[in-house]
Amino acid sequence: MSRVLNIRTNASPFTLILDDLNQRAIPLIGELVRRALSRNVNVVVVSFEATRFHPAVRNVSAYGDQSGDQILQDIRKAMDDAKESLVIVDSLYELSNTNNVDVGALLNLVAMEFASTLVGIYHQDMVPSQDAQNEYAPQPLELFKYTATTVITCKSFAHVLATKAAKQRSLAEPTHGLLQGAEGIVQCLDANDHRGIVLEAEFRRKSGRPESETYFLRTARQSDYHMPISGLPFGTLKQEFVTLLDQVPAYGNQEVIGLINAEANDIESTFNLGLTDKQKQAREGVVLPYFDAQKGEGGEGGRILYDMGAEDDFDEEEDEI
Known part of the structure; x- marks a missing residue:
């Protein structure tokens, strides 16, 4: 991930970023x-x-x-005098559906001809258009996923905790x-968490x-x-701050445990799984079946002790067997 973020050569020629209204890709693109x-x-x-x-x-x-050919020409012109470039498309849906740009031609231009990096954003909450002429053709998103060398899905930190x-x-x-299926809801509470992505x-x-x-x-700090050195707008990175999610303290410890306990306290139950001190004493006083045999006081090992009653029919032949 560090190589992808730092635009290292050949780390990922085409990175596909999937986002939605609950978590936009703006922090990652920035x-x-x-x-x-x-x-x-x-x-x-x-x-x-x-x-x-x-x-x-x-x-x-x-x-x-603008036509697709004109957009490709403008991209070529913007990359001509640079040794290495990063090309970002802020809406792959519009690129393929509205302007009819061939993503394969765009990838060949950026990655093959100029040996640079292409990053494209696709909004997952956009409804794909139906091609009446070729209804069996795969959806553009499926083609993007197949072509991409890295696929990154953005999610809100608060929603992941929940x-x-x-x-x-x-x-x-x-x-x-x-996904809630509720009328009028397109973005949830705690969407686009400011703590990070x-x-x-x-x-x-x-x-x-x-x-x-x-x-x-997390959100970058100064x-x-x-x-920055002379001629550059930003200084170089001191130390990498993107981490595995499992190593984030808020994810592994306090906040998640707090959410779990808060939800557990809200549950109403018709019975209580806990025992009072009086109930524990009564439970300890219960004599279990065959307890004498277990202690070895009246039996031999685990032999079952049985006293015959007057109504029992004693059969000598079965007893010998």
């Missing part, structure tokens, strides 16, 4: 841009939604009636946003074998970077 500019990497943003950019970022405006609390108590996982990453090796891991990227 960190990618900051680290790329700190290493003097040319950053090109193909914008369908964004309107504000850092002065060092080159913007290719794609909204409107999901873990439910699992600890063997409850159904909570749903958020559109959870990244579920899948890395595709050259052999085709995938490797998955979940990370936590102390995380060195002072």
Whole structure:
């Protein structure tokens, strides 16, 4: 993950980022841009939604009636004089459905011709359009997942904590946003947690074998970077602060346990699983069956003791057997 964030050569030629209204990819994209500019990497943003950019970022405006060929030409022009570039598309849905840009041609241009990195964002809460001419064609998202060398899914930290609390108590996982199925709800409470963002990453090796891991990227601080040198807008990174999710104290200890206890206290039950002191004393005074045989006072080992009654029929032949 550190190599992907720092735009290392051949770390991930095409990174697909999946987000939704409950957790936008803006914090992750901001960190990618900051680290790329700190290493003097040319950053090109193909914008369908964004309107504000850092002065060092080159913007290719794609909204409107521009054709796919014109967008590719603008990207090529923005990369011509740079040794290494980072190309970010802020809406792959618009790129493929509205402007009809061939993602394969875009990937060949960025990764093959210019040996650079392509990052694309796909909003999962966008309803895919149906192609009437070729209804058997795969959806664009499936093609993006197949082509990408790294797939990162963004999730809200608060929602991940709530999901873990439910699992600890063997409850159904909570749903958020559109998955709730509630009319009028598109974004849940605690969406876009300000503490950081959870990244579920899948890395595709050259052999085709995938490797998955979940990370936590907290909000960057000024102390995380060195002072910028002359000519660069940002200083280099001092120490990596993206960590595995399991190593985050809030995920493994206090906050999750607090959520579990809070939900357990709200449960109303018709019976009590605990015992009072009087009930414990009564339980200890109960004599269990065959207790004498267990202590060895009236039996031999585990032999069952039985006293015949007047109504019992004694059969000598069965007793001999």
